[in-house]
Amino acid sequence: MKPGTTFAACAALLRRDLTLIWRRRGDALNPVLFALIVVALFPLALGPEPENLRRIAAGIVFVALLLSGLLALDTLFRGDYEDGSLEQLVLSPHPLALLLGCKIAVHWLTTALPLLVVAPLLAEMLNLPRAVLPVLLAALALATPLLSLIGAVCVALTVGMRRSGMLLALLVLPLYVPVLIFGAGACNAAQAGLAFAAPLLWLGAGLVLALVLAPLACAAALKISLS
Amino acid sequence: MNRLTLWFHRIGSPPTFYRIAGALAPWCFGVAIVLGAVALYGGLVVAPRDYQQGDAYRIIFVHVPCAWMSLFAYIFLAVNAFIALVWRIKLSEVLAMASAPIGAAFTFITLVSGSLWGKPMWGTYWTWDARLTSELVLLFLYLGVIGLHHAIEDRRQAARAASFLALIGIVNVPIVHFSVNWWNTLHQGSTVRLMGESHITGDMVWPLLVMALATHIWFFGSLFARARVGLLELEGGKDWAREIALADVARETTVAAHG
Amino acid sequence: MADFLSMGGYGAYLWPSYAVFVIVLAIDALAPRWRRKRVLGEIRGRLKRREARGATP
Numbered sequence: 001m002k003p004g005t006t007f008a009a010c011a012a013l014l015r016r017d018l019t020l021i022w023r024r025r026g027d028a029l030n031p032v033l034f035a036l037i038v039v040a041l042f043p044l045a046l047g048p049e050p051e052n053l054r055r056i057a058a059g060i061v062f063v064a065l066l067l068s069g070l071l072a073l074d075t076l077f078r079g080d081y082e083d084g085s086l087e088q089l090v091l092s093p094h095p096l097a098l099l100l101g102c103k104i105a106v107h108w109l110t111t112a113l114p115l116l117v118v119a120p121l122l123a124e125m126l127n128l129p130r131a132v133l134p135v136l137l138a139a140l141a142l143a144t145p146l147l148s149l150i151g152a153v154c155v156a157l158t159v160g161m162r163r164s165g166m167l168l169a170l171l172v173l174p175l176y177v178p179v180l181i182f183g184a185g186a187c188n189a190a191q192a193g194l195a196f197a198a199p200l201l202w203l204g205a206g207l208v209l210a211l212v213l214a215p216l217a218c219a220a221a222l223k224i225s226l227s
Numbered sequence: 228m229n230r231l232t233l234w235f236h237r238i239g240s241p242p243t244f245y246r247i248a249g250a251l252a253p254w255c256f257g258v259a260i261v262l263g264a265v266a267l268y269g270g271l272v273v274a275p276r277d278y279q280q281g282d283a284y285r286i287i288f289v290h291v292p293c294a295w296m297s298l299f300a301y302i303f304l305a306v307n308a309f310i311a312l313v314w315r316i317k318l319s320e321v322l323a324m325a326s327a328p329i330g331a332a333f334t335f336i337t338l339v340s341g342s343l344w345g346k347p348m349w350g351t352y353w354t355w356d357a358r359l360t361s362e363l364v365l366l367f368l369y370l371g372v373i374g375l376h377h378a379i380e381d382r383r384q385a386a387r388a389a390s391f392l393a394l395i396g397i398v399n400v401p402i403v404h405f406s407v408n409w410w411n412t413l414h415q416g417s418t419v420r421l422m423g424e425s426h427i428t429g430d431m432v433w434p435l436l437v438m439a440l441a442t443h444i445w446f447f448g449s450l451f452a453r454a455r456v457g458l459l460e461l462e463g464g465k466d467w468a469r470e471i472a473l474a475d476v477a478r479e480t481t482v483a484a485h486g
Numbered sequence: 487m488a489d490f491l492s493m494g495g496y497g498a499y500l501w502p503s504y505a506v507f508v509i510v511l512a513i514d515a516l517a518p519r520w521r522r523k524r525v526l527g528e529i530r531g532r533l534k535r536r537e538a539r540g541a542t543p
Binding site: 256267271272276281282283285286289290293328329332335336339340343344346347445448449452453455456459460463464468469471472473475476 | 495496499503506510511513521526527528529530532
């Protein structure tokens with residue numbers, strides 16, 4: 001691999017991010033623990049009757065993963081912003097959108113993938129019918145990258161703000177609503193025995209669109225907030 | 228440069244726009260209040276009772292114009308946001324940020340009046356159908372833009388970041404508008420159309436249209452008032468702003484002396 | 487008059503709607519005035535501090 005090429009830059013960035021996360025691999029479990037606790041709160045609040053929980057299981061799992069992802073979003077740029085490497089990234093001659101795409105991919109791998117692995121456990125805790133589980137996993141597999149991409153754009157707008165947690169949630173949740181509607185909608189349709197392909201296809205279309213546009217938007221947003 | 232370009236640049240200059248907006252705003256408010264009063268009289272007194280909904284339908288004269296304004300304000304915001312991001316025109320930044328609270332106010336009125344209309348008509352204050360949900364999302368988008376604008380200290384950077392956010396959320400506007408066509412909703416479909424025939428009788432439609440005009444003019448009045456303050460905030464170090472600040476205190480002391 | 491106020495029994499929904507309309511728009515008209523006073527006060531404050539600083543060599 002020739003040093004100095006864009007490919008080398010992306011590879012170096014991927015290697016760096018993965019190494020940094022590996023050094024703090026305990027932290028990768030935090031979103032998982034959060035999701036587990038959130039899901040555990042619902043039977044405590046609503047009563048443990050399986051029938052009650054079964055009806056809303058898919059929705060609860062989705063919301064729990066969405067909120068865990070939201071908490072984890074902050075870590076996307078914070079470390080790099082604090083030590084100045086984010087500015088170096090923005091100044092680099094390589095396409096910023098591509099570099100950010102790599103960062104977002106690593107972030108998804110390390111925060112959302114563990115959540116996907118634990119999703120069947122969460123579904124089981126809420127008595128989700130076994131037949132719906134594949135649909136739930138498919139919907140989550142399409143929705144979580146979409147959430148990471150949309151979230152990255154909003155985090156780029158608030159990077160550097162000290163207490164941006166609440167503001168970030170306010171900015172990002174209206175944009176998350178359509179993803180949630182389609183994702184949970186697919187699961188609820190499958191649970192009711194109706195056709196569920198359409199919402200999944202919409203999620204897929206949104207994901208493809210976001211894969212192309214979100215890194216570009218994220219780059220523009222970073223340039224605005226770091227200016 | 229030719230006269231049109233000269234006029235364009237002059238309008239965009241903060242002290243000039245401050246003066247023009249200051250002259251226009253009271254007129255806009257006045258005309259809007261008069262038209263609004265005429266529309267309310269038409270809606271509450273002149274318009275006949277609806278055979279299906281009785282007198283409850285009269286909420287339409289508040290609910291629908293505010294709903295139209297909630298979308299119009301966002302489009303106005305988005306257009307100015309685009310200009311602000313691409314051409315970095317200060318006035319566009321200020322106009323975009325000034326229109327956000329007005330849009331949020333209209334969206335809030337739409338949601339509350341719609342909720343109060345829904346209770347007698349549908350039996351519920353709220354339902355999660357496509358139109359109501361997307362209008363609620365619109366309110367959150369407005370609040371997000373306002374919140375982001377407040378959170379950043381540098382006013383120009385704040386306006387640019389909030390403008391960027393507004394442009395990302397623009398996709399919600401067609402969703403709100405077309406929601407009643409795309410999904411099976413509890414909310415009724417469109418009765419007043421721009422092109423083609425409207426499904427509403429004459430005596431009921433003219434107060435609606437007059438109120439729509441009144442709210443549009445009110446929007447611009449409020450926009451001018453807020454844009455003036457926005458310009459003062461942005462240009463606080465400049466001479467023209469300082470003169471106004473000092474003149475303001477002189478006026479206040481004379482008022483206090485005579486009062 | 488009583489008929490007008492009750493609006494065919496729907497008065498309890500109609501009049502609060504109109505009230506919210508008027509009140510929210512009134513706040514919308516007044517809020518810029520309050521902010522304007524505050525901003526002008528801030529500008530004057532900054533001027534004073536700058537002059538005070540300029541007075542000391």
